[in-house]
Each structure stands twice: as C-alpha cells, then as structure tokens.
Amino acid sequence: MDIHRLRLFLGGPWIRRWGWLLALPFALLLGLAIGTGNKLPLMLFFLPPILMFMAYFYANPKVGMYFVLVISFMQAGLTRYYPFAPYGLGVDVFLLLPILFTILGKGRELDASDLHQAVFYVILIWFGYCVIEIANPLSRSVVAWFYAMRGLALYLVLNFICGVLIFNKPKDMDMMITIWTIFSIIGTIWGIKQLFIGVSPTEQRWLDAGAANTHVLFGKLRVFSYYSDAAQFGASQAMAGIVFGIFAIAEWANKRRRNYLIFASLMAFYGMLISGSRGPLVIPALAGFMYLLLSKRVKILILGCSIGFMMFAVLKWTTIGQTNYQINRMRTALNPSEDPSFMVRKNREKILENYMHNKPIGAGIGMAGSWGKRFAPGSFLAELGTDGHYTRVWAECGVIGLYVHVFMIVFIAVKGFLVVWNLKESNVRIKLIAMYGGYCGVAVASYTNGLITQIPTAPLTYFGIAFIFLGPRWQREAEEQEKALEAAEKEKRKTASV
Numbered sequence: 001m002d003i004h005r006l007r008l009f010l011g012g013p014w015i016r017r018w019g020w021l022l023a024l025p026f027a028l029l030l031g032l033a034i035g036t037g038n039k040l041p042l043m044l045f046f047l048p049p050i051l052m053f054m055a056y057f058y059a060n061p062k063v064g065m066y067f068v069l070v071i072s073f074m075q076a077g078l079t080r081y082y083p084f085a086p087y088g089l090g091v092d093v094f095l096l097l098p099i100l101f102t103i104l105g106k107g108r109e110l111d112a113s114d115l116h117q118a119v120f121y122v123i124l125i126w127f128g129y130c131v132i133e134i135a136n137p138l139s140r141s142v143v144a145w146f147y148a149m150r151g152l153a154l155y156l157v158l159n160f161i162c163g164v165l166i167f168n169k170p171k172d173m174d175m176m177i178t179i180w181t182i183f184s185i186i187g188t189i190w191g192i193k194q195l196f197i198g199v200s201p202t203e204q205r206w207l208d209a210g211a212a213n214t215h216v217l218f219g220k221l222r223v224f225s226y227y228s229d230a231a232q233f234g235a236s237q238a239m240a241g242i243v244f245g246i247f248a249i250a251e252w253a254n255k256r257r258r259n260y261l262i263f264a265s266l267m268a269f270y271g272m273l274i275s276g277s278r279g280p281l282v283i284p285a286l287a288g289f290m291y292l293l294l295s296k297r298v299k300i301l302i303l304g305c306s307i308g309f310m311m312f313a314v315l316k317w318t319t320i321g322q323t324n325y326q327i328n329r330m331r332t333a334l335n336p337s338e339d340p341s342f343m344v345r346k347n348r349e350k351i352l353e354n355y356m357h358n359k360p361i362g363a364g365i366g367m368a369g370s371w372g373k374r375f376a377p378g379s380f381l382a383e384l385g386t387d388g389h390y391t392r393v394w395a396e397c398g399v400i401g402l403y404v405h406v407f408m409i410v411f412i413a414v415k416g417f418l419v420v421w422n423l424k425e426s427n428v429r430i431k432l433i434a435m436y437g438g439y440c441g442v443a444v445a446s447y448t449n450g451l452i453t454q455i456p457t458a459p460l461t462y463f464g465i466a467f468i469f470l471g472p473r474w475q476r477e478a479e480e481q482e483k484a485l486e487a488a489e490k491e492k493r494k495t496a497s498v
Helices: 003-010 013-036 039-059 063-081 087-109 118-135 142-165 170-196 201-215 230-250 255-275 279-294 298-317 325-332 340-356 369-375 380-384 389-422 427-445 457-497
Strands: none
Touching: 039 063, 039 087, 063 087, 063 142, 063 170, 063 201, 063 457, 087 142, 118 142, 118 389, 142 369, 142 389, 142 457, 170 230, 170 255, 170 427, 170 457, 230 255, 230 279, 230 427, 230 457, 255 279, 279 298, 279 389, 279 427, 340 380, 340 389, 369 380, 380 389, 389 427, 389 457, 427 457
C-alpha cells in the first residue's frame, strides 16, 4: 500500500466535512449496547476507531516508538494501581507492529543496510543462545522462558531494529529525550510527595505486601515513585541526570532548551538521591568520565577527574552531610566490605557457584529471580535469589551463556567507543557521547541489580545503542547536506554574477 496516499486519505478534506456522519451509527450502537447489555454492539462501536488507529499506525510506524517509551515509564505504576491488564505485552505489540508495517509499507525500497554490521550480529548470537535455552532440560516451564526471555534478549533485538529502521533520525533522539525529561521530572515530583507527604493507600498496600522489607530501612522510606522499585527509580534517574546534563552542553546555544535540560538533570539527580539506591552512583561517575575522555581535551579531562576525585574524597574520607539519611546511605556504597547487603550478595554467589559447577548451560531462563518465584516456587534458584543481572544470567544460562552475554556487552562498549571517537565534532556527537556513557554506566551498575533488562531503563539504553551506531550515517548525511547547500549557494552567486 502507498503510505503517501494513505496519509492523504486519512487527512483529506472529506474527513473534516463528512466525518461527523460516521459518528451517528456508532452512537446508535453505543446506545443499544448500554440499553440492552449486549456486548456485541459495544465491540462493534470500538472496532472502527481501532481500525482507524491501526491505519494511522500503518502510515506512521514511528508512533509505536512513542508508545513504547510512554508504556515503559507508566507500566509499573499502572500495574500497581490497575493490575488486571497485561501492560508488558503492549511493549511487544508496539515494537513488533512498526517493524511489520515498515516492511509491508516499503517492501523492496526498505534500506536495511545499517543492520548489516557486526554489533547486530553479535546481538543476534546472544538472542539465538536464549532461544536455544528453551530446550534446557532443567527448565520447568516454557511459559517462564517466554516471559523472561523477552526482557533478557528479545527487546534488545527489537529495539535495535526499530531504532535502525524507523526511529533513526537525530530529531528522533531529541524526541526520546523530551519524553524522558517529562516522565523523569514527574517521577521526582511524585517521589518528593512520597517522601514528605506520604505514600498513597495503594502504594502502602504494596509496601505491606512485602516491599517494605527493602523499601523501609531504619524507619526511612526508600522512594520508588511510580517505578517498579527504588533501585530502578534510582538507576533511571541517575542515567537521566547525566544524560540530560551532557545534552544541555550540546544545546548550549539554545538558551531555553539548555535551561530546561539543566533543570531536568538536577531534578533527576535529586530523585536518585532520595531513592536511597547506592548502585546507581556508578552511572553518572562512569558516564561523566566517558564524556571527559571522548571530548579529546586533556585539560577538561584533568579538571573533570580532579573534581570527581574531590567529590569521591568527600564521601569516602569525611563525614560531611552524615546527618542526612540519603547522603549517609550513599556513603556506605564506598565501603562495601562494611556493607551487610554486599556481604550477603558475595555469600550468595559462593552458594550459587557450588550449585552451578555441573550446569554449564544453566537451569533455564525464567527459573531464577521473580520469574522463578512465579513459575518454579520452592526451587533452589527461586528461593536463593540473584540480585544482580549477571548473577541471574549465570544462574539461568550457565557459564557459557554468561560468557556470550558479557562478550556482547563488552563488544558493544568497545565498538561504540570507536564509533563515537571517530565522529567529527558536532552537537550530535556530544549527544551520542551521552548515550554511550549512559550505556556503560548501566552495564556496570547492573552487577548489583537487573537494571539493563528492566523498564524504563532497558528501552532507553537499547535505543541509545542504535543511535550510537547510526552516528556515522548521520555524519555522512550532514556532510552531504552541507555540500549541497554550498553548491546551491555557489550556483546562486554564479547566476547572480552573470
């Protein structure tokens, strides 16, 4: 189908002139449904709007990316308040349909050349390994594999494909940041409300159901906002804070945009602070270092590292701000040997090492962590817990799967560094440095929590990976556009002189 014609059809003057007539039969159907209690008229009433939306979606598959981002932020909160809908499957739908619609709409004209690169093949290797894990003889449930595999591998593949084929312009990256800033600011505001006013009755029931064990420590609330938990809230805000800050540098000439990004960055960092999460500290630290390193300016690198070391020294070797609970909790992250939770994690790894010595391909995807408690209650891995992302990969996919996964993580980091390093200086390059730094920070911070596979951090990170590897193409397009403008200007001067 010709997408251009479809867009003209959906936005044509006939809709504005005669569209109201279409509402009459649907209004009658709705009245009949309400009056008789018959569900069929009600279904028929909603069918046309759904079909119209799908037609619009077919013509504009990029809309699916916006839905993915919005759902990613809202899913945990919606699940807490309205747990009857499968919100997670909405992410699957709005990732798969845009790919399908793009293939159907463009056909042979589809340019998939940017997918033919080493990083995508490495991602596919990890995805293929996870698919093979469905045959793991130790796995107790195929359903568990289906649910757990999506976050572990499928979303990475789908986000990367969508980023390369559909969500593939610098303005799309800016749009993602805009959506991100809105939900990040709202998240911090909601967190401030939880901290200083109190949680809602629904949130209190969630805490009373068991979450209070990890979210109320020494009588102090670890703020979780509308995210799945405090760890995800803290990690997402830590990543947001540093990414927004670097984007502000790229937008320095645009005063309004720059000030908005600075405000969003400060709000995000405050959200990280009140979350009480310590693992996310590495995200801004590592991302900031990557920005300094990739800036290729020795003086800035030395100055930034000096400031970072002084901030580290204040937390590590002084008691400044010790009376503040959030600062005090952050400080404990720099003394892991004295942290009871860190020691529990290390002891758990020793226990898991003994269990895994004869399981090179693991116990099966979905058998550990929250999925294990749901689909294999009472099993060893379900009861042991995993905490960190890499520990979970080790338990479910074995040492072979862990090697494959870590290779993919490191390969993306190394290849991404080289891509960004070789780009010419531009505002887009600075933004890609922010995306790259955020990825590196989340990859390291995932040692203590499953951050890189949880929403909203996962889609933001995965889209960021796609943007990084689109950088060379964006640079070529910018150079071609600049040459075209220069040629047009030269031709204009030539014509004027004649």
